[in-house]
Amino acid sequence: MKETQLKILQYVSGIGLFFFVGAHLLVSHLSSGEPTTWESVSGRAASSGWLAFYILLLIFGIYHGLHGLRTIILEFSIPNTAVKVLNWAFVIVGMAIFGYAAYIPINAF
Amino acid sequence: MEANASGVEKRHLPNRLGVKGWVWAGRYTIERYLYTLHRLTGLGLLLYITLHLVMNGFRLSGAESWTDLMELFGSPGFKVGEYLVMAAFIFHALNGGRLILQHLGYTLGNPKPPVYPYVDSMRRRRPITWVILAVIVALAIYVLVEFVT
Numbered sequence: 001m002k003e004t005q006l007k008i009l010q011y012v013s014g015i016g017l018f019f020f021v022g023a024h025l026l027v028s029h030l031s032s033g034e035p036t037t038w039e040s041v042s043g044r045a046a047s048s049g050w051l052a053f054y055i056l057l058l059i060f061g062i063y064h065g066l067h068g069l070r071t072i073i074l075e076f077s078i079p080n081t082a083v084k085v086l087n088w089a090f091v092i093v094g095m096a097i098f099g100y101a102a103y104i105p106i107n108a109f
Numbered sequence: 110m111e112a113n114a115s116g117v118e119k120r121h122l123p124n125r126l127g128v129k130g131w132v133w134a135g136r137y138t139i140e141r142y143l144y145t146l147h148r149l150t151g152l153g154l155l156l157y158i159t160l161h162l163v164m165n166g167f168r169l170s171g172a173e174s175w176t177d178l179m180e181l182f183g184s185p186g187f188k189v190g191e192y193l194v195m196a197a198f199i200f201h202a203l204n205g206g207r208l209i210l211q212h213l214g215y216t217l218g219n220p221k222p223p224v225y226p227y228v229d230s231m232r233r234r235r236p237i238t239w240v241i242l243a244v245i246v247a248l249a250i251y252v253l254v255e256f257v258t
Contacts, residue, residue: 011209018202025195030255036179038172045168065155072148075124101162108168 006067013064020057045108054105062097066090139238140231147204150197157194192256196249203248207241 028035035041044050070090074083124130131145167178181187210216216237217230 011212014202014205014209018206021198022202025198029191029195030252036182038175041168041175061158065151065158068151069155072152076127077123097162101165104165104168 010064010067010071013060013067016056016060017064020053020060023053024057042108045105048109051105051109055102058098058101062094062101066094138231139235143204143207143238147201147208150201153197154194154201157197188256192253195252199248199252200245203241203245207237 033040067090070086073086078086131148164178167174182191207216216234218233220230221228221233
């Protein structure tokens with residue numbers, strides 16, 4: 001993909017995260033009940049809506065975080081071969097994190 | 110993109126100052142320091158999310174393990190950390206919104222003839238920066254009050 005397309009995806013994922021992380025923080029950290037008890041967490045885990053929410057949050061979060069880190073690293077002048085290795089490393093790491101992190105809510109569903 | 114003899118593509122001007130340039134490279138404007146803070150909060154949030162995902166793995170060990178972990182996170186030290194994460198998110202999200210609007214040209218305003226004394230578009234649109242900063246501070250204070258009460 002072109003760098004401009006990657007950047008547009010960074011903006012789109014950032015806007016998505018604004019709403020998804022905002023909702024997650026409101027529900028899990030600022031709500032007046034007991035959102036982190038086993039019962040509450042299990043209740044949310046049984047909902048298909050929450051499962052879809054967490055999967056989308058993961059996709060946006062992993063892309064936004066890793067692309068941001070890649071942007072920082074690419075500011076340092078590194079050889080083209082290293083850039084290619086870095087790109088593939090980030091793709092593999094991103095997929096591995098997604099696999100591990102998505103397994104948790106899917107397993108609990 | 111052309112490549113030089115060492116195989117480094119000319120993606121941008123050479124980064125002569127390295128990490129030091131994030132913090133100080135002369136008379137920076139407020140927006141440049143917001144860039145530094147955006148980067149620091151981004152890296153901090155990335156580190157936190159990594160730990161958060163590892164912590165989520167405790168769900169797989171069952172209710173007892175999860176409850177023990179939540180009791181640990183209820184301690185004052187972790188509460189301070191939790192607030193800092195939320196403050197970092199508020200800053201990163203709202204400043205990110207400002208950057209998106211700016212990068213797409215919406216907050217730069219119309220070009221003007223270069224008449225002395227020169228004022229660049231960033232300075233002409235400085236009130237937008239102050240408004241965003243005011244919203245960030247207000248939200249950070251609101252969340253702090255919610256945490257304390």
